[in-house]
Amino acid sequence: MSTAQPLNSIESMVLSALERLIQVVAQLRSPTDGCPWDLAQTPETLIPYVIEEAYEVVDAIRQGSQEAIADELGDLLLQVVLQAQIASETGSFDLKDVAEGITQKLIRRHPHVFGDVEVQSVEEVHQNWEQIKAAEESGEVQRLTPRLNRYARSLPPLMAGMKISQKAAAAGFEWENVDGVWQKFHEELAEFQQAIASESKANQQAELGDLLFTLINLARWHGLDPAEALQGTNQRFVQRFAQVEAGCDRPFRPTLWTNWKRCGRRQRQIWRVEIRL
Numbered sequence: 001m002s003t004a005q006p007l008n009s010i011e012s013m014v015l016s017a018l019e020r021l022i023q024v025v026a027q028l029r030s031p032t033d034g035c036p037w038d039l040a041q042t043p044e045t046l047i048p049y050v051i052e053e054a055y056e057v058v059d060a061i062r063q064g065s066q067e068a069i070a071d072e073l074g075d076l077l078l079q080v081v082l083q084a085q086i087a088s089e090t091g092s093f094d095l096k097d098v099a100e101g102i103t104q105k106l107i108r109r110h111p112h113v114f115g116d117v118e119v120q121s122v123e124e125v126h127q128n129w130e131q132i133k134a135a136e137e138s139g140e141v142q143r144l145t146p147r148l149n150r151y152a153r154s155l156p157p158l159m160a161g162m163k164i165s166q167k168a169a170a171a172g173f174e175w176e177n178v179d180g181v182w183q184k185f186h187e188e189l190a191e192f193q194q195a196i197a198s199e200s201k202a203n204q205q206a207e208l209g210d211l212l213f214t215l216i217n218l219a220r221w222h223g224l225d226p227a228e229a230l231q232g233t234n235q236r237f238v239q240r241f242a243q244v245e246a247g248c249d250r251p252f253r254p255t256l257w258t259n260w261k262r263c264g265r266r267q268r269q270i271w272r273v274e275i276r277l
Helices: 009-028 036-040 047-063 066-089 095-108 122-137 145-154 157-170 178-198 201-221 226-246 256-262 265-275
Strands: none
Touching: 009 036, 009 066, 047 066, 066 095, 145 157, 157 201, 157 226, 178 201, 201 226
């Protein structure tokens, strides 16, 4: 079993930098000479910043800029420290509790590293992780529904849909083959079209959700990531729009034909691809 080793100089510098960050955040939250904006924040008001910073970390990683990754990770780390600071002020928990909690969790769930368990593959590691996690949650019979509810509440919709469908399929709630998924897709598409034609906005919204969830299941069956797919499409559209806009002599206006006349031949070709004129 691994044991703690004396800190080297680099580790000491890292801890020193973290300590300084903790001190700065505590100063910002000081009732006597802190920052009014920071003092006004609550765990709930900071939720949009947690989400925004997490997505900006993802974007920086995709862009491959190490400088941007380090910068965005710092912004995300601030959100962790700030949440812990606010909680510590009411005695709920502090950053020590957060760090100790995740450290102990990692040790418990890696018995092949910190214990005597032997594994031969990544799949065995995953199986051990799930078994240990289930044992931690309670000694009662484990139901899947609470976990699916947690995914639905906490994850971005596309990610939640994929996670929910994966877990349900693993539990046996699955089509026999992909043909059944395609049949379901066409059924949901027809129901969505019917809702658009003659039903209420609430029904239209519900049918759109059913259609999107079926598309997520199709993606799962074909080994595709719907969130990555949509991210790529968004980026490609922006790039093509930038080409069209760059070739126009004046800014766009919300009138299709006016914009069309202002664009050059190359830009019109791109435009036709995008909106099928």
